[in-house]
Amino acid sequence: MIFYSRIFPLLARNALVFNKNVTIRSFNFVSVRPNPKIIDGKKIARDIQKELRVELDEWMGSGHRAPCLIAILVGDDPASEKYVQNKMIAAENIGIKSSTVKLSKTVSEEDVINKIKEYNENPDVDGILVQLPVPEHISERNVCNAVDPRKDVDGFHMTNVGKLAINMDTMVPATALGVIELIKRSQIKTFGKNVVVCGRSKNVGLPIAMLLHSDEKNECPGLEATVTICHRHTPPEELEFFTKRADIVISATGVVGLIKPDMIKQDACVIDVGITRITTEDGKSKLVGDVDFEGCFDVAGHITPVPGGVGPMTVAMLMSNTMKAAKALAL
Missing domain, CATH: 3.40.50.720 (NAD(P)-binding Rossmann-like Domain)
Structure with a gap:
């Protein structure tokens, strides 16, 4: 009860709710507002995604195609798979085309970089991300630097880090x-x-x-x-x-x-x-x-x-970067 009284002050005023000796008929339900202390990342992320949806609709309304995001997933780490799935769901909600490319955990670094180069050269792809971490035999730095800086929606390329x-x-x-x-x-x-x-x-x-x-x-x-x-x-x-x-x-x-x-x-x-x-x-x-x-x-x-x-904010801002990349590449 201590925890809930901290988070939901209105419930604290109705603390008798938690008394086992009080019947369910003896209290009134109250409308609980979120505590202003808590920064609600989920809500803010939803707001950003709604804003991006409007921006994307205006972009396509002026004659452009929908942005396209490619995620490269190396290996079968469950956490990485979940993170990528969340990104793809967000892309779909906004209207960004997206696809996940799954590579074996035994794939060579050269093959990963060649796959990245393939999407670097594809004019229909605006954003590329390689889900980290990658297997130990692959250099994270080499992989990140293989992505075209203009399509580097993760912002990990040395050119983008240097500019920042x-x-x-x-x-x-x-x-x-x-x-x-x-x-x-x-x-x-x-x-x-x-x-x-x-x-x-x-x-x-x-x-x-x-x-x-x-x-x-x-x-x-x-x-x-x-x-x-x-x-x-x-x-x-x-x-x-x-x-x-x-x-x-x-x-x-x-x-x-x-x-x-x-x-x-x-x-x-x-x-x-x-x-x-x-x-x-x-x-x-x-x-x-x-x-x-x-x-x-x-x-x-x-x-x-x-x-x-x-x-949730990380995912939302990744979508924002994809929109930014699409607009820059269209110039």
Whole structure:
């Protein structure tokens, strides 16, 4: 009941509902509104997909074909298959043509790159993504750099990463874009604010930090924050020192329970990018993030759940990148 009273304050006023001695006839049902503390990534992602559908309809109405997205899936990892499936469903909902190319986990790196080149040269394909991770015998960097930068909807090609570093308009990694869009649409102030990004990966943590710290007057507008990047070699006491002073804490490490309530400043915004599947005490499978959600909920001003926070936004922004690629290639 404690958890529900935190999330649903209106239910707390009707706490007798949970008293086993009260019959079902003795209380009134109430309409429960979502708690404004929780940043609802699912809803915001749905809004973005609706906006993209309108944009796509206008695009096709002016005589263009529907954008086309190709996903290359190497191996048979169940999580990767699920992620790709979610992307294909989103594409269909928006009106983007999409197809998944499945390759054996024993396929050679050369064959994967040749398949990528095939779609690079296909004028009817606008976006290409290779679902990561790939098997150990294949170089992730070589595969990402094989994708035409103009069709690199993941934003992982070294050309796109380099452009982002110098604030040029480019393809930005979808998860980073998703985090930034959550912040903007939740009206979280960033100008001059202190931000801690836990995680320095080139696909997530680093691009988030670059977008947050840079000048809003750039070709790729930044959010004008003061950003500290922490990582796995940051001592726990130092990490706590930085997070306690941060107005926004973004964690993308995959370390379960890394961010605890005593590490968060009152009313700070907490964005959980981490996602890890764990087995609970009763043997069930559960997705959790880096943040102690229930504990941090009482302290934070805004907080994202896992699942239902950053995940849906990653998919939505991947679709946005596909639309962007189609328009650029049509010029």
